[in-house]
Amino acid sequence: MSDIFSNDLSKKISVLLNEARQRVLQTVNHTMVVTYFEIGRMIIEEEQNGRERADYGKQLISELSRNLTQELGKGFSVTNLQQMRQFYLVYSKQQTVSVISEKQQKPSAEFRLSWSHYLKLMRIDDELERKFYEIEAFKNNWSLRELNRQYDSALYTRLALSQDKNGILKLAEKGQVIEKPQDVVKDPYILEFIGLPEQSVY
Incomplete structure (x- = not known):
């Protein structure tokens, strides 16, 4: 009896701890993405202050990389800082679609995916396509690997x-929306699973 009880209790505690760890991981991911967005903003603002010199941006990132690496350690290579700068440029122009609340205006409230996801997303030039993949990745809890797979397909x-045209805009605002039973059969996920060519159902 005591063995059964202790096993049951240990399972419950294990589930609780795993859920807590997942929440901590999500918080860390969110904080990291928001911080990188802010670093990107600061770099762009500093570049604009020194815009009279054509090579200022390059020198700034190179020097910044050296200083931050000395002070804080890894994670601030020239490449990483350029990615943060690019992240700000891309996501300050579009309001990212995975928002917590419409009332919250700060970008810090909007990012719901990992930094690795955003590194992939910001390489998608078409804004509507980028928004679509961002929504779908969030809605379906896609790993980076799954995001890459869906993009490659x-x-x-x-x-x-x-x-x-309106349907394409809806895709970028809401992702896939199943409205009629026959839409389920047109869903590329379903088609892929059952092995039917898409042309056969349109």
Whole structure:
């Protein structure tokens, strides 16, 4: 009896701890993304202050990398700082779609994916396509590997081909929306699973 009880209790505690660790990981991820966005903003603002010198931006990032690496250690290579700068440029222009609340205006409230996800997303030039993948990655809890797989399979392009202009905008605002039973059969996830060519259901 005591063995059964202790096993049950240990399982409950294990579940609780795993959930807590997951929340901590999500918080760390969110904080990291927000911090990198802010670092990108600070770099851009500093570059604009020294814009009369054409090579100022390059020198700034190189010197910043050296100083931050000495002071804080790894994670501040020239490449990483350039990625933070690019992240700000991309996401300050579009309001990212995975928002917690419409009332919250600060970008810090909006980022819901990991830094690795954003490194992939910000390489997608088309803003509507980028928004679509951001929504789907968040809604479906895609790992980076799954995001890459869906992007490589041209999921957005395949869906967009069957949409009018308004439908494409809806894809970028809401992701995939299943409205009618027959839409389920047109879902590329389902088609992929059952091995049917998409053309056969349109």
